[in-house]
Amino acid sequence: MIERVAAGIALAAVIAAGARAARALTTDGAIAAALVGAASVAAGWWWGALLLGFFLSSSALSRIGIDIKHRRTSTILEKGGTRDATQVLANGGVFAAAAIGQAVFPWDGWMAIAGGALAAATADTWATEIGILAKGLPRLITTWRPAPPGTSGAVTVPGTIGMVLGSAFLTLGMVAAVWPRHVFVAAFAGGVLGALADSLAGATIQARRRCASCDALTERAIHSCGAHTVHAGGASWMTNDAVNLLCSVVGASSALVIARALP
Secondary structure, three states, X not given: OHHHHHHHHHHHHHHHHHHHHOOXXXXXHHHHHHHHHHHHHHHOHHHHHHHHHHHHHHHHHHHOOHHXXXXXXXXXXXXXXXXXXXXXXXHHHHHHHHHHHHHHOOOHHHHHXXXXXXXXXXXXXXXXXXXXXXXXXXXXXXXXXXXXXXOOOEEOHHHHHHXXXXXXXXXXXXHHOOOOHHHHHHHHHHHHHHHHHHHHHHHHOOOEEEEOOOOOEEOOOEOOOOOEEEEEEOOOOOOHHHHHHHHHHHHHHHHHHHHHHOO
16 A cells, blocks of 8 residues: 555646646645545545546536636636635545545445545536536525526526536446445435535525625625625635535535445
């Protein structure tokens, strides 16, 4: 395992450096990604491949229609498409922790936790990247009222389909890795449940801010018009990154419970 970990660290560092050069990651994001990748490979090469599948598919989707996405969401979203360390850990931290657990004490429960967490992150990312490009206004999952594209908790039909496909994509990787059937079935369900929890949290408890100048709702501390924003709802500490971490935790815990219940 020591040799695999050493090779994994080197490979993860190379991939992270490439992602930094392609502006898919910030410098601290690249460092975090290298650490998450190395931890994943400690559990096995297939673990690293699953993480890479999530990252490559998410990065590819984020580049599709990038100008349209920027135009539709730049006044709302706090962060752009280049992921920083907090975003990397929010999406991959639970998976990496489970990988370390698997390396130290092999247990199919770690596989369910990891699979559910990463399937949820994949499902949520695919839903977001596809949904932003959907025609027409998305609707809040709680009230079904129309909302601007990029609004947390707002969903679309294409985005919902993307959510299911994202969880299925990650699950197929587990099938290819010959993970136990009850694990990948539970991971798929956990992925969908985690992404749904993300939308519900985004619509209810995620921090919302309002521009003091133009009165627009946003996630930004300083609005695109240059004016400061004020807290307008939700928990002030519940950022989008915190919601993404919640998505992974719900996906992981749901998958573990379901896996334990399946024969």
